[in-house]
Amino acid sequence: MKLCKIAQVAMALILSLVLFPGCNQGAGASGAGSSNAQSSTSARSLDEIKSSGKVIIGVFSDKAPFGYVDSNGQYQGYDVYFGDRIGKDLGVAVEYVSVEPANRVEFLETGKVDIILANFTVTAERAEKVDFALPYMKVALGVVSPDSALVASVDDLKGKKLIVAKGTTAETFFEANYPDVELVKFDQYTETFSALLDGRGDAFSTDNTEVLAWALQNPGFTVGIESLGSLDTIAPAVQKGNAELLDWINNEIKSLASEQFFHEDYKATLASVYGDAINIDSLVVEGGVIE
Amino acid sequence: MQDLGILLEGRNLERLLYGLWVTLRISFASIAASIICGIIFGVIMTLRNRVLQAVCRIYLELVRVLPQLVLLFLAYFGLTRAFNINLSGETSAVLVFVVWGTAEMGDLVRSALISIPRHQYDSGYALGLSKADVYMSIILPQTVRRLIPLAINLATRMIKTTSLVVLIGVVEMLKVGQQIIEANRYTAPRAALWIYGAIFALYFLACFPMSLIAGRLERRWT
Structure with a gap:
């Protein structure tokens, strides 16, 4: 009986040890992004991405027509079309990672992806944990x-x-x-x-x-x-505090406005589903500007 | 019926089978390691050492209380946050399934071992057999026979639980199926039934041979 009690106490201790670092880090990441800047959980810098030769982007793999995998196993969709362009303009290959609604924030916080492009709706609650770039859809x-x-x-x-x-x-x-x-x-x-x-x-x-x-x-x-x-707006997100990459994406979105990139994106990916009859501007955002 | 054609479109079938391969390689690596570690763990649990017993008990209860999903998140995201250990999704999955499988398997081994009546040992000793002989010729064969149905049950449970690994970014069979369904959501809304049917058949084909082998082994040893 006594042994049972000891075991219970020990179990509670171990549980708190296992779970506590996770909670603690989570709070730290939302409070101050710089607190874990030294560790490898922090996001990669622009130079690190370029020298590694690939950018890792988290997208949905089952949300047609925004992010999905076609019958040949290739990632496709509105988000992916933009992801491909980001890779091209960074001069690196793109590695897509399949994410779920419930783990998008985790992937960014642990630095397992550089960017999330998974139909990520901007909310105040999420903005405490990740940094949103300019919107590209609404x-x-x-x-x-x-x-x-x-x-x-x-x-x-x-x-x-x-x-x-x-x-x-x-x-x-x-x-x-x-x-x-x-x-x-x-x-x-x-x-x-x-x-x-x-x-x-x-x-x-x-x-x-x-x-x-x-x-x-x-x-x-x-x-x-x-x-x-x-x-509601939908925007790319990067790890909290990764200002360099955030600025790069913001500039990219602004410069893409001149060629009406997201209108092209719409025509390539969404038009077959939503048709040409609807007003493109009720969905698409160019240059991050919402009228 | 023409929705079944979705399965043969492009590389869909190949992708689904590759998904099955991912499912099976995670499961079988985990099952193999769990059986080995589980037997050792089970034997340790039967030792009459109170400290060891307490430690084993804590481990067992801890792993049982935590859902596998929490363990997966702890291994994949938690280890990175806390210790900067960056495991791949598949490695994290195998790690979690071995930790879980060892606990469950260990408990099965323990219960099988203590279910062998005392007189089986005593009769062996009375015949003049050494302790090793008693274990090898009398106790273990009986234990293994009692263990097989339980172990197969655990193994099929592990195969099915691998569908959770998608939450740490590993695309296995069920996820491939959902990708195929969603990619055709607007052109073939009824394809879901056929795709899930195919997945059902593939899971069955993966699990059924194990039941067959187990049944044959049980019969041979009786």
Whole structure:
């Protein structure tokens, strides 16, 4: 029995030893990036990247059309198109690493990738842990509805039923700003589209990229409102404190504006999904400037 | 049915099979090392030394309490943060699975060893056999026979748990499958069923031979 107690105490000690360095470092990294600048966990400098001959970029491998792997095993998509350009302008090869939404910050904090280009939405919480460069894309809410009763503005929604998925930004946005719009809520994302098809609601709102792509596949439905609500931006991210690489990416994004690079990127990667009918400028950001 | 064609498009099938190879090489390296370390660990646990027993107990409970995902993050990201040790994703995965497998296997070995009744030892000694002979000819054969079904169960569990390694950047079979599904999300939305079907078949083909071999071994030794 006594042995049992000793074992318990020892276990607690070991647990805290194993887990504590992780927590401690995490807090340190968000507080001051310079605290671990000497260690190899710190990001590589521009010179180190160039002399190694490759830049390591974390991208999604299963989020078509932004970052995915084609049938020949090649990384493709809007983010990857930009990643390829970064490699070309740095004069190095690009090594892509498959990341997940949940580990993007970790990959940067431990210096296992140089840049994250994985549809990374800029939020205040994330900005405490990583450094975001200028945005290259923006997302907002969109509203899709049948052509026969098109909802072209929020005023059109009065007295109508709007379908939303629980826990999405659409739900919180409409509850906070338009409490008089009647919401029909669904637990699962997949249910919402079929609910709209069945006529269980008059319109459906979620991220504009999603409704735009869906409307293109479903004739008879149109995205009447392409951009609504608070605009979120998507930007490349580097490790906290890696100012050199951050500046380089910012300058790169600014200089690419002259050739309308991200419009080209859109045409090469997103146009087949979102079509030419939509306003490119409601998604694409050039030179990091948001109107 | 034409969605099944996605599987044969480009290098998709080759990629899926390479994913299976990644899955299997992580699993088999881990299983082999876990069996060896686990047997040693299991024997140590049966020794009547209180300090050793306490240490083993702590190790076993610690590894059992922590989910494999946490262990993977600790090995891949945690070691880099804390000690600047940069292991590759696959090395971290094998390390974690061996640490986990040794604990689980050790406990199986321990339970198999203590399940051999005392009189089996005593009868051996009464026949004039040495301690080594008793172990080699009487105890171990019985232990191994009891151990096989349990060990196979653990091995198949390890194969399936390798699907977690994608979270430390290692692309294995399940992830390749998801990449194929998502790359065709707009052109073949129903391909998911077929791709998951193929993955199911490949996992089955990987795990079933082990059950067959185990069954044959058990029969031969009975």
